Amino acid sequence: MKKFVIFILVVFLLNDFGFSQGSFTIQNKQKSTKIRFKLINNLIIIPVEINGVTLSFLLDTGVSKPIIFNFLNVSDTLKIKNTETIFLRGLGDGESVEALKSSNNILRIGDAIKLKQDIFAIFDVNLNLAPKLGFPVHGIIGNDIFNDFIVEINYSKNYLRLTEPEAYHYKKCRKCETLNLEFYNNKPYINVEVTIDDKKIPVKLLIDSGGSDGLWLFENDSLGIKSGNTFFNDFLGHGLSGSVYGKRSKIDVLSLKSFVLENANVAYPDNASILFALKHKDRNGSLAGNVLKRFNVILDYQKATIRLKKNAYFKEKFGYNKSGIELAHDGVRFVKEIDDRVLKEKSGSLRNDDAINSTKIVIDTQYKMSLKPAYAIVEIRNNSPAQKAGLLIGDIILRINNKATHEFSLQKVIHEFFDDAGKHIRLKVDRKGKVLSFSFYLENPY
Template sequence: MKIVFFSIKKLLTLILVFFCFSNLSFSQNKFVIQNKNQSDRVKFKLINNLIIIPVEVNGVSLSFLLDTGVSKPIIFNFLNVSDTLKIKDTETIFLRGLGEGESVEALKSKNNVFKIGEAIKLNQDLYAVYDSNLNFAPRLGFPVHGIIGFDLFRDLVVEINYSKKVIKLTAPEKYRYKKCKKCERLNLEFYNSKPYINAEVTMNRRKIPVKLLIDSGGSDSLWLFEDDSLGIESSNKYFYDFLGHGLSGSVYGKRSKVRSFSLKSFQLNKVNVSFPDSTFILFARKHKSRNGSLSGNILKRFNVIFDYRNAIITLTKNHYFNEKFQYNKSGIELAHDGFRLVREKDNLVSNDNGLGDSQEKGTKIIIDPQYKLSLKPAYAIVELRKNSPAEKAGLLKGDIILSINNRNSYQFTLQELIHMFYGEAGKRIKLKIERDKSTFTFQFQLENLFQ
């Protein structure tokens, strides 16, 4: 038998190497923050109540929707992104979500590297969806390449500061709660890797306890599933509308108001609520005790701490809390519809310093008007509510908006345009549109349907 002697120094070195290797192997299966504080801040964009964060996938910088309602990351391959990402180890599966359409074909890929700020995961599964209709970018006016949710929230404590538009990611073992007199902590429940919360709504003169999916990937306020036995039903004041676009297609239903919505001591009044038609939410209702969803237009009114490991959510009111709940009073849903060439005046400015043949001293400004062609964003009507002010005025789906209230539409972002339809009832809207290569002008007034 051969006996090998180790010095103390060599033994410590071997132990350190073994520890590092073991820690690396373990960390491949979760997000780990690569700094000594094990914490990092990442700025995000808040668009239509949705959080868009920068995510690096296999070395490629992309934009993802941060969605508590999804289990595994999804890549939308409408721009052949997966070719650039060089995804591998794939198998074909079918995904099902909201909407009345069929399941969506996707490729499941393993061993992808995800990086968010300084948080990295070395073998992340993802789903690449090739359906060209699943493209959120036109509806948001901003490129969105995918969705991420449960894996990030499971591995790290995620603080969302809607006021400053920053998320803070912290390793759970390093996170320390601060004393908070003005916050509320509520328990989370999980079903199929999705978080649920208990709340209360006041409707039809009744206080009703509800269990809601926390859905940061939805821009609405509150969705409720109608249930006569529980008293969850719309009032007489409602209108039928397009509610959103799910993984399996569009969702339609009633829009109304509830008298109040409460999360422990926090109460919001005259809250927007949607009641999706049952045909569009068959998949969502598999969780029998679920009564609906709590989405971005309520979540943004708080700064939120998600602690999945301890099944706790912490809410603190922010400056959005008292913002009035508005809704689209025009009946128009817009989307980005590519680009168009626009002829613009280009004023060329030249200076004459008076040192030439001129008898007058000083500077002369000579404006030489010329024209240039520029590519500008185009916006199209993609949904039009029946009997809405816009439909009654004669507008149609597919119309391209050229100007609004005598200002060129390309001078606005998509969100700025849409915001104009959320104005006060009675506000006059004048739209110049293009239809079949002809231009038309329409006028209507925003209408309050809840008076």
């Protein structure tokens, strides 16, 4: 069974700006449209067309308005106009970030279309998801979709279905659980139960499909929400207002009515990083992708409900990166590869009986230079096996356990670090033009 879990987290919490706009409508008789998505690090990446240009967007229940990462220079291509400068605030202990607000844009998702859409373009290079996902992501979208449709998310088959509420018909489902939603600043919250040190604690969590972690909890001694002595400190990800750090650990049980997840991953973010989130005093944390993906989900904002049905991911074990390495795509590098070309000579060039039904195979082995992805170390956890072995931020991993990394996706390479404790990892890296070898064993981080 794969033990693939998150290693990056992106949480964007924007204010409800309250701008009056139109709604999405579906341009077909069924009033329903199906969209295929990619599931990368527990995050849903969907195609979104803006002003006639198709881009890749993260689907995030925690974001109020569509955001474009404008450092990608897409604003000119999209013909974004009618802009004004505003400041947005979110997770992280930094300052508000500057953004351009653009009005009257046209959005299309499958057969769903919306006119006069506001878009926010942000230039902060730290909000570039592409290197960490190994896949281009141009922006984030959320509340506009969930407000207008009943949204089915089929994590197991990688598709999204948007249906206009008046056209939707629920199917009977004995194996489903339906939970009520509550809203604060147009964002969905759910009441569930966690068990920490054998104590059952009711908690209110933001449903955050834009976070790849499983569960975030805000420490509160009076409620019994605390990390205890079994944890490790880690980088949790980038928020809209800067980096987020905190503790990682496990909880005994996460209960969503009858659905029970044992030994679930949990992160306890530092208070300085979540001051903005704590404005909602009743909020105790977030429920994110590594839990949500274990269900096929129906989100119905009109009825304020979420329906869950277990899928093939449900029994996937929770685990952590046992190397301490976080990788990101870092451009490309030239790789020398063998180019085997098979040449055939006509049988007429051979003599007598040897020429009958004979074909001479000549393998002309040559080398070619190809551009391949480079995977660089961007974070190393303190006191981790990788740090103790001498690896450094900026090292480019060339081979892992004698396999060339450029032959695999970023996610396939990272998957090796989530294997069982005790597994031997051998790395060959490029450090400023010098090839070095390192070796260590995976260790449980706490």
